Amino acid sequence: MWALLRRYRDVESETSAHLPLMLELIAAIRVTADRLESSTSLVEQSVSELVSFAERAESTEVRTCQRATLAVEELDTSAAHVRSALDAFSVAQTSMDAIARRAGQLEDGIPGLLERVEAAADTLRRLSQVIEDNNAHVAELLSGLDRIRAVHEAIRAISEQTSLIALNATIEAAHAGQHGRGFAVIAEEIRRLAEQAKDALRRSSTNFADIRTHVDTLAAIGMEANAASQLGVRAFSAIEDFIATVRREVAEMAAEAQHAVTDARCAFDHLDSAGDCVQRAQSSMRQATDDLVALMAENAASRQQVDALMQVAHHLRETAKELADEIAEYDALLPQPAPTLDPQALDALKLALIAACSELSGQAMERETVRPLLLRLKARHQLGSIWLNRSDGSFVFSDPPAGLLNASQRPWFKSAMAGHPYISPPYVSAQSRKRCVTVSVPLIHDQKVVGCLGADVYI
Structure with a gap:
C-alpha cells in the first residue's frame, strides 16, 4: 500500500488528480491507526489489570491454601482432642454410673440401719426404765434399813437399861443378904441376857453396816447406770x-448423681455429634484444599494465556506505532490545506468550558443531570462534539456517542486530569473523519480533579 502511495506521489501529473482520493485514504488509515492504538492501549490496560489481579489472586490462593492446610491440621488436632474428650467422658460416665449405683445401694441400706438403731435406742430406753425402777427399789430398801436401824437403836437402849436394872437388882440383893439370894440369881440371869443382847446387837450392827455399804454402792451404781443410759438414749x-440427715443427703446425692449421669450422657451425645461434624469438616476442608490446588493450576494456565495476550497487545501497539509513523511520514509529503483557525474563538471556547465546569462542580455525575447544559453549550458554539469524562476515563455523556469506551490514554484527558487546559493541533477526527481541534478542561470539586470536559471544533 505504501509503495502504491509513493508511486502516486512520484507521478506529478497524476498527483493532483488523485489527491482527494489519497487524502481520504490517508484519513481512513489515520482513523484506523488511531482506533487500533486506542484499542491496544485499552487491551494493555485490561491485560495489566488482569495480570495484577492474577498476581493478587495467586498470592491469595497461596495464602488460602496455606491457611486451609493449617485449618486441616488444626481440625486433625481438634478431632484428636474430641476423641480424647470422648474417651474421658466415657470413663467419667462409667465412674458416675458406679457412684450412682453405690449411692442407691447406700440409700437402700440406710433404712435397715436406721431400724436397728431405733431398736437399740428402744432397748436402751427400756434398760433405763429398769434401772430407774431398780433405783426406786434400792431407795425403798434404804428407807427400810433406816427403819431397822431405828429399831436396832431402840433394842440397844432397852438392853442397856436392862443391864442397868440387873446391876441395881444385884446391889439390892446384896443389901438384902440371905433373903435376896433368889433375887440375885434372877438379876444375874437378866444381866447375862442383857449381855447376850448387846453381843447380838454388836454383830447385827456390823452386818447392818456391811449391808448398808453394799446397798449404798448399789444405789451409786444405779445412779451412774441411769445417767449413762440417759446419755446413751440422747446419743x-x-x-x-444424723442417719436421717445422711439418708436425705444420700438421696439428694443419688438424685444429683443420676442427673449428672443424664447430663453426661447428653454431653457425650453432643460431643459425639461434634466429633462427627469435625470429621465431616475435615473431609470438606480436604476437598476444598484439593479444589483450591486445582484452581491454582487453572489460574497458572490462565496466567500463561494472559502473558500471551500481553505479548499480542504489545505487538499490536508496535504495529499501531509503525502505522502512525508511516502515516506521519507520508502525510508530511502531501500538500495540506491551510487551516482556518481562530485563536480567539478557541480561547472563548476554553473559557466557556471552564465556566460550564464551574456549574457542573458538585453536581451528580449522571448523564441526565449534565445533558441539558452540554447540549446548550454545543449549540451555542456550533461544536462538532462534546463530552464529559469521569476521573477513570469512562464517559458520563457524549454527543454524538463516543467511539471509545475509555479515554484514559488520550493526551487531552491526561492534560486535563493533570489540572491543565488542553488545545490540540489540527487532526482528522476518528469519529467524524473531519479535520478538527480538541479543547479540554479539568472538572474540579473541593480542589480535586474529578473529571474532564472536552469538545471538538471542526475546521
Whole structure:
C-alpha cells in the first residue's frame, strides 16, 4: 500500500488528480491507526489489570491454601482432642454410673440401719426404765434399813437399861443378904441376857453396816447406770437424727448423681455429634484444599494465556506505532490545506468550558443531570462534539456517542486530569473523519480533579 502511495506521489501529473482520493485514504488509515492504538492501549490496560489481579489472586490462593492446610491440621488436632474428650467422658460416665449405683445401694441400706438403731435406742430406753425402777427399789430398801436401824437403836437402849436394872437388882440383893439370894440369881440371869443382847446387837450392827455399804454402792451404781443410759438414749437420738440427715443427703446425692449421669450422657451425645461434624469438616476442608490446588493450576494456565495476550497487545501497539509513523511520514509529503483557525474563538471556547465546569462542580455525575447544559453549550458554539469524562476515563455523556469506551490514554484527558487546559493541533477526527481541534478542561470539586470536559471544533 505504501509503495502504491509513493508511486502516486512520484507521478506529478497524476498527483493532483488523485489527491482527494489519497487524502481520504490517508484519513481512513489515520482513523484506523488511531482506533487500533486506542484499542491496544485499552487491551494493555485490561491485560495489566488482569495480570495484577492474577498476581493478587495467586498470592491469595497461596495464602488460602496455606491457611486451609493449617485449618486441616488444626481440625486433625481438634478431632484428636474430641476423641480424647470422648474417651474421658466415657470413663467419667462409667465412674458416675458406679457412684450412682453405690449411692442407691447406700440409700437402700440406710433404712435397715436406721431400724436397728431405733431398736437399740428402744432397748436402751427400756434398760433405763429398769434401772430407774431398780433405783426406786434400792431407795425403798434404804428407807427400810433406816427403819431397822431405828429399831436396832431402840433394842440397844432397852438392853442397856436392862443391864442397868440387873446391876441395881444385884446391889439390892446384896443389901438384902440371905433373903435376896433368889433375887440375885434372877438379876444375874437378866444381866447375862442383857449381855447376850448387846453381843447380838454388836454383830447385827456390823452386818447392818456391811449391808448398808453394799446397798449404798448399789444405789451409786444405779445412779451412774441411769445417767449413762440417759446419755446413751440422747446419743442414739442424735444418731437417729444424723442417719436421717445422711439418708436425705444420700438421696439428694443419688438424685444429683443420676442427673449428672443424664447430663453426661447428653454431653457425650453432643460431643459425639461434634466429633462427627469435625470429621465431616475435615473431609470438606480436604476437598476444598484439593479444589483450591486445582484452581491454582487453572489460574497458572490462565496466567500463561494472559502473558500471551500481553505479548499480542504489545505487538499490536508496535504495529499501531509503525502505522502512525508511516502515516506521519507520508502525510508530511502531501500538500495540506491551510487551516482556518481562530485563536480567539478557541480561547472563548476554553473559557466557556471552564465556566460550564464551574456549574457542573458538585453536581451528580449522571448523564441526565449534565445533558441539558452540554447540549446548550454545543449549540451555542456550533461544536462538532462534546463530552464529559469521569476521573477513570469512562464517559458520563457524549454527543454524538463516543467511539471509545475509555479515554484514559488520550493526551487531552491526561492534560486535563493533570489540572491543565488542553488545545490540540489540527487532526482528522476518528469519529467524524473531519479535520478538527480538541479543547479540554479539568472538572474540579473541593480542589480535586474529578473529571474532564472536552469538545471538538471542526475546521
